Amino acid sequence: MPAHRRLHGPAEDLDRQDPEIRAARSGPRAERSEGVTAVAGGFGPLLPEERADAATLVRQGFGIPREYFDRSVELFGPGVMRGLRAGPEAGRAGQLVACAAVWPMDQWFGGRPVPSCGVAAVAVDPAERGRGYGTALMRGLLEEARAGGAALSVLYPATLPLYTRLGFGRGGVSFDWSAPPASLCAGPPPQDGWIRRADASDASHLAALRRSLLATANGLVERNEGLWSFALCPDGAPSDVYTLGGPAGPEGYVAVAPPTDRKLSVADLCLLSPRAVRLAQSFLAGYRAQVDRVSWRGGPDDPLALMAPDAGPRADARDEWLLRILDLRRALETRGYPPGVAGELTLDVSDAVIPENSGTFRLRLSDGTAVVDRVPEKTGGGGKAAGAGLSLSIAALSALYSGHKGPQILRQVGLLRGGEDAMALAARFFSGPAPWMPDRF
């Protein structure tokens, strides 16, 4: 098929180009998944008597010791774990073969919270891998989360094909930054600023500060108790928290673990003003006699990296997290949009796993609010993108929705199709800060 045909052909052509959609729609994978889905009546909350088996799966999947598993389950609550049991075909009917953690949380886009579902610790019995259990478990999780009101699901992948095939797209990033402490220092701390040790056992004042960050960034999650604990006590030991402020009150905080092996690890960071950035710079530079490097997590537009007077900071790692739009209408209507942007965009979406998301939708935007209607087949053109319309898979829509990838690059690589008017409109609708999150789970 010539290239121009591929760019302008019907929606099914796009699916054929998109390996995850293609694979999810047909072929041996679908047959295999269906086979397992037939026995996936075994999906559901982890039973108390299965906890030791789940701990073994997670230990084999991630090398996580039992104490850490138990601590995480306590922090996130007993309802956090899900399990999948084998069916009669495996000769071990009813036994736990896979597990995962799942919890509800808000994830912020465009200045508004969107109900999302965090997924972690997806682990399949090493003796049963490659038989479709991971896929069946994930399908169970997605179905349950959508039914429970989640518009999105987010996870960090250890392997991509499993998740892309299920409609996850690239959602945003998480960077590991580091620098020699002296290279962060831009001079003496501001005269009108202060740094005070804070109570690390109560995160509510930190959550209040972090809220303004949620509203101005994209992709950050509102932390529950478990995520706060992971953020402030990354290795189980509490870090020390210092609030940074000025005459009007606190403007940020920095949480640091005790320095070890000539390294200082910043557990959590929230810098809401230029003064807070300068205070953090001088605070961290104060460790220059004790450590060779300071490390912290951030996004691509990290304030400490941006404001370092020297070329010291470097990105040591860049992890991408994946986003799955579970409920297209809810996801689009709940997020915020840039002020002053208005217009109407038609989205022709293919979703091989959640059929409710497939079809043609009209997205109308005004005053920062979106209204989404399904366009009936006969008037929508049945996949023929007309006027200001885009055709794309649900995975590509996730990348566009979060602002991680713009319409131009998605079209350039063949994940989206659309005319210039629709491209320009989509670029305006989904513009904003690059999505990131420091939390890893």
Ligand SMILES: CC(C)(COP(=O)(O)OP(=O)(O)OC[C@H]1O[C@@H](n2cnc3c(N)ncnc32)[C@H](O)[C@@H]1OP(=O)(O)O)[C@@H](O)C(=O)NCCC(=O)NCCS
């Ligand atoms: C990754 C994992 C959950 C996949 O579960 P599974 O039951 O083996 O997966 P499925 O049989 O449903 O296969 C789905 C896809 O997962 C991937 N996969 C399968 N076995 C895998 C393995 N042993 N390691 C990594 N990926 C694997 C493949 O891409 C596969 O598709 P393909 O066979 O068409 O290439 C499982 O291998 C596991 O527990 N790994 C260790 C822990 C881990 O990495 N978890 C993921 C954290 S995000």
